[in-house]
Amino acid sequence: MSKPRDFASGYARSHQIYEVVGIMLGAACMARLGYGLVSTGLVSGWWMPLTVFVGLMGADFMSGLVHWLFDTWGSTSTPIVGQLAIRTFREHHVDARTMTKHGFVETNGHNITLSMVPSTIGLLAVHHGTLLSALVSMSCFFMALCVAMTSQIHKWAHLPEEQMPRVIRKLQDAGLIIGARHHNRHHVRPHDSYYCITVGWMNGPLEFVRFFRVLERVITAITGVEPREEDAAATAEAAGPLQPERHCAPPAGPLSPEVAAAASAERIAPAG
Numbered sequence: 001m002s003k004p005r006d007f008a009s010g011y012a013r014s015h016q017i018y019e020v021v022g023i024m025l026g027a028a029c030m031a032r033l034g035y036g037l038v039s040t041g042l043v044s045g046w047w048m049p050l051t052v053f054v055g056l057m058g059a060d061f062m063s064g065l066v067h068w069l070f071d072t073w074g075s076t077s078t079p080i081v082g083q084l085a086i087r088t089f090r091e092h093h094v095d096a097r098t099m100t101k102h103g104f105v106e107t108n109g110h111n112i113t114l115s116m117v118p119s120t121i122g123l124l125a126v127h128h129g130t131l132l133s134a135l136v137s138m139s140c141f142f143m144a145l146c147v148a149m150t151s152q153i154h155k156w157a158h159l160p161e162e163q164m165p166r167v168i169r170k171l172q173d174a175g176l177i178i179g180a181r182h183h184n185r186h187h188v189r190p191h192d193s194y195y196c197i198t199v200g201w202m203n204g205p206l207e208f209v210r211f212f213r214v215l216e217r218v219i220t221a222i223t224g225v226e227p228r229e230e231d232a233a234a235t236a237e238a239a240g241p242l243q244p245e246r247h248c249a250p251p252a253g254p255l256s257p258e259v260a261a262a263a264s265a266e267r268i269a270p271a272g
């Protein structure tokens, strides 16, 4: 069974090189889209606030979908994505503070690379000169920006209070980026809810319609694979002695009885 140090040791030099290349390509795609928007005069109009909102919600949903995917399926021995992606998600549940020690490349490499998806869609739409293309390309630009920042935002949510930049705390308190109080709902075994980690606004609607539970049932019915097999074993083994989590304040608002019981069992203490 993987231990925390085993997860950490999986960050290979080749992985780092891949992330540096991904950061350069992701930044180049976003810059090219930004230039396209400015040169075609699309960065104005009533659609600006709408596209910011759509981009933010799109990034929040994408963060939840990718997070759920790598939390739930596969293992660290899955070809390609096992070490490149799943490993970091397993590590994060076993020791949530590890990511606060990661440098810029290890923190942001995946997400800036992933931002190429909305950037590329935006680039395909930006030169069509219609209102629809303006809406799509602007939304894709803001979505790419938010996707690229999601891992850094997630890292801020885990930072100890004394290391938190004041402006970031204000953004968290205003609900404009996800903070510890909201994100802590995910950090309760079995880590099967509140996956969205950009701003968290999509978590409520997705939990209400049981979006991920329905997807899991469909996938299990088709493949016979049960969700969270490796993650459940790793987090149960790593639970060990109970320790307070200063960086994770209890969530705002009421908890379900199951979550409250699990949180109590893991002794998640109030921040500060």
Ligand SMILES: [Zn+2]
Residues within 6 Å of the ligand: 067, 071, 089, 092, 093, 186, 191
């Ligand atoms: Zn997770």
Ligand SMILES: [Zn+2]
Residues within 6 Å of the ligand: 092, 096, 154, 158, 183, 187
């Ligand atoms: Zn987290």
